[in-house]
Amino acid sequence: MDVESITEETELHDKQSELDVAPALIAVHPTHHSLVVAIGSELRVFDLQGSCCVILGDGSSGHKDSIRAVSYGANGKLFVSAGDDKLVKIWNTDTWQCIYNVSSEKRVTAVAISNDGHYVSFADKFGVVWVVELEGLHQSSAVVEKKPAPMLSHYCSIITGLEFSPDGKYIVSADRDFKIRVTAFPTKPLEGAHEIQSFCLGHTKFVSCFTFVCNQEYPQGFLVSGSGDSTVCLWEYESGTLLNTCEVGAEAGLLQSNGSEEDILPVITDLCASRDGSLVAVAVQSLPGVLLLSCNLSVKSLSIVRKITITEEAFIPTCLSTSSTSELLWLVMGVSNLKGSVSPSLARVRAISCFGQNSEPIILADSEIPGGEQLLKTLQGNLSIEKEVFSRTAEAVKIAMNNLLIKKEYNVENREYRKRGRNDKKKYK
Incomplete structure (x- = not known):
């Protein structure tokens, strides 16, 4: 292959990555006080207690590019957002003022807040997990700039998930190279996390959530x-x-044939557990709705118990969330930068009630959702969305996830050429 052909192929991949859309995200306050939808560079916040829209402290999210990760702290006092602009922003949820800014060297893919609220960790596209120490909540309008310290690494594998264990002893990270790493969270995390507790190995493709x-x-x-x-x-x-594996695609009849011996496997895009641990909601790339898995912790088993479909809108959720005090499951479907869309950012919010043990889940109508029309107007921005737009949204998210998480194959010449053109080499002292 000549240099011109290599250059054209490289430019094509770069162009494809530039056109990648960012899926909408949703997060619920641990005690159901507020609800956040991240779409593109926007953070849309709704106060569930006051049934009103929340205006962020500076009037905007402060992000300049797509938000890729959001999370509430365990007690709900802190909220963190991060993404493609290499900024991690930490918010005081009492005032919704941004109180800390952290600059990342690479684009951020995942975030987590320690259970005691003293540390924020985030992961970048090169597989490094960073940590910053917080100095508590402050009411000043001045934003404090924090410098992160590297804590652990997945060795150049994109990290797809980051979360602290319920007891706060471990920080768990997953990547596109099929593995989940469980790391003991140290007493001095700024000095690094050197004790690996375990690896959870068993998936045959990237861990998505x-x-x-x-x-x-x-x-x-x-x-x-x-x-x-x-x-x-x-x-x-x-x-x-x-302990157990549930073949979701096969058992739910979602596998598709590609004309050869191998089936097309629909990706699990998100998971959300009920507050009593009895159910796990599963978002699947091709499913308009969610699957509910029964989770029996006594016998350590998972099994499909119900498929909840939202067929009238071809609603394929991009993110799920719930709180520890409510049996509402919140779902969002949406993307930013959708080509051919009138609006640059499209979001649709739905809710399912009775998400718990011995309950019959019900898809709530828009008028039945807490906050009603005001909530939908705040979080969606548009109350009327054409059905065909949902189909284009689902396909755009599918392509974006494949571009991000499925490794591209290059021949030897192209691989060497790309190595010579890399600008990310850096010597650490």
């Missing part, structure tokens, strides 16, 4: 993970033991 499931009998919880291999796995994460 994970969450913890807990109940009164097992307060320390278990780990549930989803993957590009269309499975959901249950883990005893301290030992890295695989």
